Amino acid sequence: MIYRKLHKDQHCEARTGQIHLPHGNVDTPVFMPVGTNASVKAVRLEDLFSMGVQLILGNTYHLYLRPGMDVIQKFGGLHGFNNWNGNILTDSGGYQVFSLAPFRKVTNEGVEFRSHIDGSKHFLTPEKVVGIQEILNSDIQMVLDVCTEPGISHKSAREALEITTSWALRAKNSWETTTETYQGKLFGIVQGNFYEDLRARSAEELSALDLPGYAIGGLSVGEPFDQFQHYLAFTAPLLPGGKPRYLMGVGTPEYILEAIEHGIDMFDCVFPTRVARxxxxxxxxxxxxxxxxxxxxxxxxxxxxxxxxxxxxxxxxxxxxxxxxxxxxxxxxxxxxxxxxxxxxxxxxxxxxxxxxxxxxxxxxxxxxxxx
Structure with missing residues (x-):
C-alpha cells in the first residue's frame, strides 16, 4: 500500500494524505510541475527542490524519441540524467501519440505512429511502455491507454475503453516482472469519454486489477466547466478510496479546487508555465x-x-x-x-x-x- 489517508474533511470528500514513493513521501493534495523533456520549461530543477516540490512529471513519448533510451540508460535513469533528487511520474505517452503523431494506427496489440520530429515509424505496446519507464526509473509510471476526443460515438468510446482495459492488464503483467531493483509504481487510467456507463465500467474493470494508483483521463479536454464538474463528481467516487487518485491535465485554481473537493489527490498541467512564458x-x-x-x-x-x-x-x-x-x-x-x-x-x-x-x-x- 503506497497511500495513507491522514484526514478527510467532514463536509465534503476533500482529503489529505501521503504517497510513499522510492524518492520520498509526497504530501497530498499535490500539484505536479510538468517536465515533459526532463526539464520544467524555464525553471531550474534546483529552484523547485528548494521550494519544496516533491514530485514532477516527465513524458515517455518525448523522452523515448529524444534523447532516446540509450542515452538515459547511460545515466541510470531520468534522475541521474537531469539531476533531480525528488520523485518523477512519467505519462505513458498515449496522449502525445494521439495529439502529436501525424500518423497513428491503433490495434489490439498496440499503436503504430510516426514521430513528429523526423517522421520515423514506431510501434508501442503496453509491455514496451512499461519497459521504457523502467529504464527511466519512474517512481510512478502510467499504463498505455487510448485517448479519445469529445463528441465521439458511444460505440467508438466503448471500443477504446476495451482496448485500454486489455492494455492495462498486459501492463500490469509486464510491470510485475520488472527487475527487483526497479521500485516504481504502476497507475491505471480510467477512460470512457463522456458516457456515464462507460466511465463506471472502466473504473470497475481497472479497480479489479488492484493497481497501486488510479488516474482519471479524458477530462479537462475542452468541455464546458459544468460538464467537467458532472463527470468528475460521477467518476471520482468510483475509484478505490485507499489508493492515490490522479486527475490528469488540470492546472488552474478553479479546476484544482473542484478536484480537491471530490477527493482527488494529484493533478498536473502545462498551463501554468505556458501562460507564464x-x-x-x-x-x-x-x-x-x-x-x-x-x-x-x-x-x-x-x-x-x-x-x-x-x-x-x-x-x-x-x-x-x-x-x-x-x-x-x-x-x-x-x-x-x-x-x-x-x-x-x-x-x-x-x-x-x-x-x-x-x-x-x-x-x-x-x-x-x-x-x-
Whole structure:
C-alpha cells in the first residue's frame, strides 16, 4: 500500500494524505510541475527542490524519441540524467501519440505512429511502455491507454475503453516482472469519454486489477466547466478510496479546487508555465497580464511572498517587453509557487474541516480581478 489517508474533511470528500514513493513521501493534495523533456520549461530543477516540490512529471513519448533510451540508460535513469533528487511520474505517452503523431494506427496489440520530429515509424505496446519507464526509473509510471476526443460515438468510446482495459492488464503483467531493483509504481487510467456507463465500467474493470494508483483521463479536454464538474463528481467516487487518485491535465485554481473537493489527490498541467512564458501570472485576485500598460510604473511585486517578490511589476513587464529570457523564468517560477501554495492552503483547510469555506472565499476573491 503506497497511500495513507491522514484526514478527510467532514463536509465534503476533500482529503489529505501521503504517497510513499522510492524518492520520498509526497504530501497530498499535490500539484505536479510538468517536465515533459526532463526539464520544467524555464525553471531550474534546483529552484523547485528548494521550494519544496516533491514530485514532477516527465513524458515517455518525448523522452523515448529524444534523447532516446540509450542515452538515459547511460545515466541510470531520468534522475541521474537531469539531476533531480525528488520523485518523477512519467505519462505513458498515449496522449502525445494521439495529439502529436501525424500518423497513428491503433490495434489490439498496440499503436503504430510516426514521430513528429523526423517522421520515423514506431510501434508501442503496453509491455514496451512499461519497459521504457523502467529504464527511466519512474517512481510512478502510467499504463498505455487510448485517448479519445469529445463528441465521439458511444460505440467508438466503448471500443477504446476495451482496448485500454486489455492494455492495462498486459501492463500490469509486464510491470510485475520488472527487475527487483526497479521500485516504481504502476497507475491505471480510467477512460470512457463522456458516457456515464462507460466511465463506471472502466473504473470497475481497472479497480479489479488492484493497481497501486488510479488516474482519471479524458477530462479537462475542452468541455464546458459544468460538464467537467458532472463527470468528475460521477467518476471520482468510483475509484478505490485507499489508493492515490490522479486527475490528469488540470492546472488552474478553479479546476484544482473542484478536484480537491471530490477527493482527488494529484493533478498536473502545462498551463501554468505556458501562460507564464506569455506574461500571465496567477494572483489571489485573478490572472495578472504583465504586458498591460497599467503596470509600466507599478512599483509593487506581484506577491509579497512569491519567489519573485524582490522584483516590481514594472520590472517584470520590462523583461517581457525587452524579450529578456529572465521574464519567462521568473513568471514560471511564480506560477508554480502559487499553485503549490494553493494546495498547501487547501491541506490546512481540510485538516480544519473548512475546505468548502476556503474554496468559496478563495474563488470569490480570485474572480474579482486585479485591483488598481
Amino acid at each position: 506569455n506574461g500571465t501570472l496567477f494572483t489571489d485576485h485573478g490572472r495578472l497580464v504583465l504586458k498591460n500598460q497599467r503596470y509600466e510604473y507599478d512599483t509593487r511585486p506581484v506577491s509579497e511572498h512569491s519567489p519573485t517578490a524582490a522584483y516590481s511589476r514594472s520590472y517584470l513587464r520590462h523583461l517581457f517587453k525587452a524579450g529578456e529570457m529572465l521574464g519567462p523564468m521568473l513568471a514560471s517560477l511564480h506560477n508554480l509557487w502559487f499553485l503549490k501554495k494553493l494546495v498547501e492552503d487547501s491541506r490546512r483547510a481540510i485538516h480544519e474541516n473548512r475546505f468548502l469555506e476556503f474554496k468559496r472565499s478563495f474563488l470569490d476573491l480570485y474572480s474579482m480581478g486585479i485591483p488598481d
